[in-house]
Amino acid sequence: MQYPAHQIESKWRTWWETKKLYRTPDRVKGKKNFYHLVMFPYPSGDLHIGHWFNFAPADIWARWKRRQGQFNVLSPIGFDAFGLPAENAAIKGKLHPRVWTMQNIERMREQLKSMGAIYDLSREVVTCDPEYYRWNQWIFLQLFKPGLAYRAPVAANWCPQCKTVLANEQVVDGACDRCGASVVQKHVTQWLFKITAYADRLLQGLGELDWPEKTKAMQRNWIGKSEGAIIAFPIAKFGSVIAGPSAWLGVNSAKQSRNQQEIAARPSGARNDEHSIEVFTTRADTLFGATYIVLAPEHPLVDALTSAKHKPAVERYLNAARRKTELERLAETKEKTGVFTGAYAINPVSGRKIPIWISDYVLASYGTGAIMAVPAHDERDFAFAKTMKLPVVEVVSPDAKPHSRPSRAYMDDGILVRSDRFSGMSSADGRRHIVDSLAKEGLAKVTVQYRLRDWIISRQRYWGTPIPVIYCRKCWEIQSQNKPKAPNTKLRAGIDYTVFQGKEYVIHSVPEHDLPVLLPDIRDFKPTGAGTSPLARSKKFVSANCPKCGGPAKRETDTMDTFVDSSWYYVRYADSHNNKRFADPEKVAAWLPVNMYIGGAEHSVLHLLYSRFFTKALFDLGHLKFQEPFRALRHQGFVLGEDNYKMSKSRGNVVSPDELVHRYGTDVVRLYLAFMGDWSKGGPWSSKGIEGMARFVRRLWDFFAQAKFSELELSAELRRLEHETVKKVGADIAGFQFNTAVSSLMVFFSRLQIEPAREAVKVFVQLLAPFAPHLAEELWQVVLKERGSVHESPWPKYSKRTLQTGTVTIVVQVDGKVRERLTLPAGATERQALEAAWQSPKVVRYVTPETLRKSVFVPKRLLSLVRKQS
RNA sequence: GCCGGGGUGCUGAAAUUGGCAGACAGGGUGGACUUAAAAUCCGCUGAGCGUAAGCUCGUGUGGGUUCGAAUCCCACCCCCGGCACCA
Numbered sequence: 001m002q003y004p005a006h007q008i009e010s011k012w013r014t015w016w017e018t019k020k021l022y023r024t025p026d027r028v029k030g031k032k033n034f035y036h037l038v039m040f041p042y043p044s045g046d047l048h049i050g051h052w053f054n055f056a057p058a059d060i061w062a063r064w065k066r067r068q069g070q071f072n073v074l075s076p077i078g079f080d081a082f083g084l085p086a087e088n089a090a091i092k093g094k095l096h097p098r099v100w101t102m103q104n105i106e107r108m109r110e111q112l113k114s115m116g117a118i119y120d121l122s123r124e125v126v127t128c129d130p131e132y133y134r135w136n137q138w139i140f141l142q143l144f145k146p147g148l149a150y151r152a153p154v155a156a157n158w159c160p161q162c163k164t165v166l167a168n169e170q171v172v173d174g175a176c177d178r179c180g181a182s183v184v185q186k187h188v189t190q191w192l193f194k195i196t197a198y199a200d201r202l203l204q205g206l207g208e209l210d211w212p213e214k215t216k217a218m219q220r221n222w223i224g225k226s227e228g229a230i231i232a233f234p235i236a237k238f239g240s241v242i243a244g245p246s247a248w249l250g251v252n253s254a255k256q257s258r259n260q261q262e263i264a265a266r267p268s269g270a271r272n273d274e275h276s277i278e279v280f281t282t283r284a285d286t287l288f289g290a291t292y293i294v295l296a297p298e299h300p301l302v303d304a305l306t307s308a309k310h311k312p313a314v315e316r317y318l319n320a321a322r323r324k325t326e327l328e329r330l331a332e333t334k335e336k337t338g339v340f341t342g343a344y345a346i347n348p349v350s351g352r353k354i355p356i357w358i359s360d361y362v363l364a365s366y367g368t369g370a371i372m373a374v375p376a377h378d379e380r381d382f383a384f385a386k387t388m389k390l391p392v393v394e395v396v397s398p399d400a401k402p403h404s405r406p407s408r409a410y411m412d413d414g415i416l417v418r419s420d421r422f423s424g425m426s427s428a429d430g431r432r433h434i435v436d437s438l439a440k441e442g443l444a445k446v447t448v449q450y451r452l453r454d455w456i457i458s459r460q461r462y463w464g465t466p467i468p469v470i471y472c473r474k475c476w477e478i479q480s481q482n483k484p485k486a487p488n489t490k491l492r493a494g495i496d497y498t499v500f501q502g503k504e505y506v507i508h509s510v511p512e513h514d515l516p517v518l519l520p521d522i523r524d525f526k527p528t529g530a531g532t533s534p535l536a537r538s539k540k541f542v543s544a545n546c547p548k549c550g551g552p553a554k555r556e557t558d559t560m561d562t563f564v565d566s567s568w569y570y571v572r573y574a575d576s577h578n579n580k581r582f583a584d585p586e587k588v589a590a591w592l593p594v595n596m597y598i599g600g601a602e603h604s605v606l607h608l609l610y611s612r613f614f615t616k617a618l619f620d621l622g623h624l625k626f627q628e629p630f631r632a633l634r635h636q637g638f639v640l641g642e643d644n645y646k647m648s649k650s651r652g653n654v655v656s657p658d659e660l661v662h663r664y665g666t667d668v669v670r671l672y673l674a675f676m677g678d679w680s681k682g683g684p685w686s687s688k689g690i691e692g693m694a695r696f697v698r699r700l701w702d703f704f705a706q707a708k709f710s711e712l713e714l715s716a717e718l719r720r721l722e723h724e725t726v727k728k729v730g731a732d733i734a735g736f737q738f739n740t741a742v743s744s745l746m747v748f749f750s751r752l753q754i755e756p757a758r759e760a761v762k763v764f765v766q767l768l769a770p771f772a773p774h775l776a777e778e779l780w781q782v783v784l785k786e787r788g789s790v791h792e793s794p795w796p797k798y799s800k801r802t803l804q805t806g807t808v809t810i811v812v813q814v815d816g817k818v819r820e821r822l823t824l825p826a827g828a829t830e831r832q833a834l835e836a837a838w839q840s841p842k843v844v845r846y847v848t849p850e851t852l853r854k855s856v857f858v859p860k861r862l863l864s865l866v867r868k869q870s
Numbered sequence: 871g872c873c874g875g876g877g878u879g880c881u882g883a884a885a886u887u888g889g890c891a892g893a894c895a896g897g898g899u900g901g902a903c904u905u906a907a908a909a910u911c912c913g914c915u916g917a918g919c920g921u922a923a924g925c926u927c928g929u930g931u932g933g934g935u936u937c938g939a940a941u942c943c944c945a946c947c948c949c950c951g952g953c954a955c956c957a
Binding site: 282367383411728746858 | 871872873874875876881882883884885886889890893894895896897910924936937938951952953954955956957
């Protein structure tokens with residue numbers, strides 16, 4: 001008989017909807033709340049097979065969890081609705097981004113429904129809705145108050161195609177992760193979130209999380225903590241030494257953290273003065289081998305240090321460096337280029353005069369923007385020294401003996417040589433002692449550096465959340481009039497005021513009661529390309545009244561990175577439609593943190609890191625009571641095309657879930673996605689494979705249509721298989737091994753065809769329900785005539801005792817080789833197994849009680865017999 | 871280079887974590903049904919030897935531990951993902 005998939009599926013979906021089966025109240029008596037979440041989709045217009053591979057197995061898991069009885073499971077869904085594609089499509093198709101986005105959402109809602117998931121749709125979140133982004137703005141203002149949001153001039157990644165600035169995390173191999181265009185560095189003033197202030201806590205917090213090790217490692221890597229020291233090299237300016245203690249190293253820690261804040265704001269992280277250059281190193285043990293200094297091209301001392309004679313060459317070099325794209329810089333890691341400044345510094349331990357060079361192999365944004373070069377012990381310095389013919393001095397030796405003319409850099413630890421009174425020490429001791437001794441003179445300081453940089457959130461695009469800030473020139477004038485001579489020593493750049501075209505403006509928050517700052521309807525939302533967003537074209541939007549002095553002022557026109565939206569949407573699901581606060585604290589407490597989060601691994605250092613930062617910041621500000629948003633995390637793999645390549649329109653290997661649902665029905669697609677292979681790995685699609693699943697479901701359907709179920713007691717074998725299947729399917733779903741769960745259902749079903757005992761059939765349908773919810777409901781209510789939804793029936797139980805009943809096959813090995821299989825009761829002891837073994841001609845051919853040296857017995861599994869050596 | 875994950879039939883993959891290697895599927899092949907095809911159903915399907923019972927080999931390579939290794943240890947090769955001029 002034909003399997004009427006569509007008829008069944010729409011029937012039961014309607015029924016579930018009318019019964020409000022999947023509405024999730026905030027509290028259910030006697031149950032514990034369990035927050036199960038999938039990463040919300042971007043409304044691109046179509047739910048693709050990758051979404052299905054994420055959502056459908058996640059739904060299997062949620063349905064299983066719900067059936068355990070003691071959990072009130074929340075499984076919400078929404079749309080990450082701001083972002084570039086809407087704009088780009090709109091620019092092409094002349095549709096307003098809002099219209100484009102909302103139409104897509106409309107369509108995807110229906111596609112999501114066709115999946116038959118247990119989403120509580122009443123909690124839907126759409127980030128481009130003012131009801132939602134109002135709270136983006138509110139959170140921005142909370143971060144702004146303590147200076148966690150600030151405006152600063154930065155060397156930012158600029159995508160010339162998208163005409164906007166990008167976060168570090170959004171640049172992949174020097175290219176824009178949206179459009180693939182090569183990214184260039186642009187010096188602009190932008191809004192940033194101070195994620196670096198949380199570097200250490202973001203690192204520490206990883207320990208307690210039930211996340212894939214890989215993802216944690218990626219975050220650790222990205223944060224990139226390295227412990228070392230900052231060492232000051234006095235400048236020997238044009239021959240004459242101006243020595244003295246470092247300006248920065250002596251300051252106390254309170255000032256220091258403020259200093260760091262400003263450092264993050266500056267394109268170079270350098271903190272130097274006219275007397276010394278500070279470098280960061282993890283290898284202070286190699287200090288005696290530092291034969292020159294290298295500054296990043298953007299280093300603030302470049303100008304002051306360059307001698308008149310060297311000025312033209314330096315200018316030429318700096319210009320060339322500026323023109324290079326990120327990609328070009330990455331491509332030239334082998335060949336080193338650079339230029340001499342004409343200036344010298346003093347190696348603080350050896351007292352030697354060493355030259356100061358400029359090269360773009362030193363990054364302005366890491367450490368102090370300057371390095372001590374130790375060519376004998378660093379590959380890059382070695383290459384540079386060779387090219388520029390600079391001296392190479394070995395100071396760490398693998399065998400404690402000095403060698404001359406090394407042919408390559410020796411990077412490992414060793415024993416110090418040519419290092420004065422430190423010679424003979426191990427590298428580890430050397431590092432400590434050298435830093436200690438310099439610290440006493442104020443020339444060194446133990447420091448930790450992070451690779452992580454602050455998150456640039458300004459975007460010069462239309463379709464995003466307006467940044468709720470107003471700039472007032474009048475307020476600045478009032479302030480500076482009060483203190484004409486020493487203007488505003490207390491005002492902090494980027495927090496209290498900012499600069500536009502050489503003029504200072506005071507930064508004001510938009511008052512909270514004026515939120516949301518609505519994204520205005522404008523006609524031309526093409527990016528300007530001039531470093532401003534299209535909103536800057538709207539005079540109506542730009543002009544505002546200053547919230548402080550009431551005078552004419554101007555609004556910020558950049559919008560927020562859409563990753564801001566997704567950094568807290570999971571909190572909003574707890575209370576999606578609250579218009580008084582971002583979420584009611586009681587409801588947040590009822591649901592958060594998320595217990596199980598499921599989505600792609602591609603967000604490992606973007607969304608997943610940003611969300612952790614938001615949570616910690618909002619915790620510090622007293623708005624959240626937990627510090628980690630996602631207790632457990634699982635990633636699905638990638639579904640590839642049938643040809644084993646990534647699905648793409650140009651390859652023509654894309655499979656459309658809509659078509660699959662049309663042809664086979666939802667449940668077949670769900671079952672096949674579960675069965676395909678290792679869910680966490682993903683793999684190639686197989687059109688033959690899903691045919692096979694359709695065959696299985698048809699067989700199932702025919703069986704239920706025709707079988708007469710027996711009311712007889714189950715045979716011992718069937719009973720044990722039933723219990724084994726209950727155990728296996730439960731454990732497999734729990735461990736995201738959906739493929740083996742389906743396979744054991746298939747095994748169970750084969751046996752039911754031989755022995756269609758009603759009691760076991762019932763259990764089968766209950767186990768099938770999370771995978772094929774519609775089919776199982778039909779079989780449960782219509783065929784088996786059970787009352788109520790199968791999805792509300794408790795998950796079947798198994799007993800350990802039943803697992804021990806019946807007979808088992810015990811393998812007999814002689815000297816490690818399988819020689820016989822014995823069928824014995826499951827509870828058989830070693831003695832019984834041995835007795836049976838001696839009855840077997842196949843065994844006694846190889847070993848007898850007389851020649852037996854020892855035996856090893858594993859209950860239910862094997863008997864291993866070892867012969868005496870002859 | 872560093873970090874993470876892998877390498878098992880023709881293919882997707884299993885293997886209760888040291889205990890029957892290849893479950894469950896796909897594909898192939900033989901057969902039943904059919905005038906025929908499709909669909910369906912039933913066998914067989916890691917390699918080699920053997921009429922057969924059975925034997926030998928077999929989880930990237932080489933070695934080791936063990937009664938017993940896909941699983942643990944050592945060395946190496948290869949593939950995928952991430953990071954990378956981060957001092």
